[in-house]
Amino acid sequence: MSEKEHTGSCHCGEIQFKIITDFAEITTCDCSICRRKNALMVKVHESKFTLIQGKNFFSEYQFHTHTAHHYFCSKCGIYPFHRKRVTPDYYGINVFCLAEFDPEGIPIRATIGAGMK
Template sequence: MKTHQGSCHCGACRFEVDLDLDHVRSCNCSIGRRRAALIHRVPKEALRMLTPLENLSVYEWHTKTARDYFCPSCGILPFRIPSQPTADEIRAGKLPFEGWAINVLCLANVDLAGIPVVRINGADLR
């Protein structure tokens, strides 16, 4: 486990997170394609805000269970709360995730070479 320092582009949003960076996720859903973030999920307690969460803007859509936090100054998304499973996904055995999805591209001194990218087919989720 390593502690990483993170921020948005302008530095108005700062945080630190404990994680083992063994993979990142790339999603092809409507917002994931446009945002192009590389995500790694962590438990709630692994993320520590150095900037108050209230200083960030929030974007919610569709089921309103996901929350994308972004800097109101530079527009960068450093982290998000992932959406909860749909009824069909729960019936299929998918469990809810209680934690944060970190945009690894916002972490300082991370070499992405050699880190596997898991492709998430969010475009097919309804």
């Protein structure tokens, strides 16, 4: 798949963003927060992520090493993306927040976050 621009948002639309990606793969994670939010994520470099609006609606959550930054909408509660722990210059984007996106046919890789120290 070639790189394309995709737009996304939280449920209420207060947070809106766009990304550019080729969807080489999407990932799951078994860490304590990812298990609970059950998102499928695509990894996008910060240079291919643009926040269109909504920074004032960010609610941020950090845990364990306080390296990753998990963002939620303070109005609707949806998790649209996070700054990654191991690669902080990348975002993990919740693909279910992308407009008109179907993950069918894209390889899914399970990452092991529960054992990270």
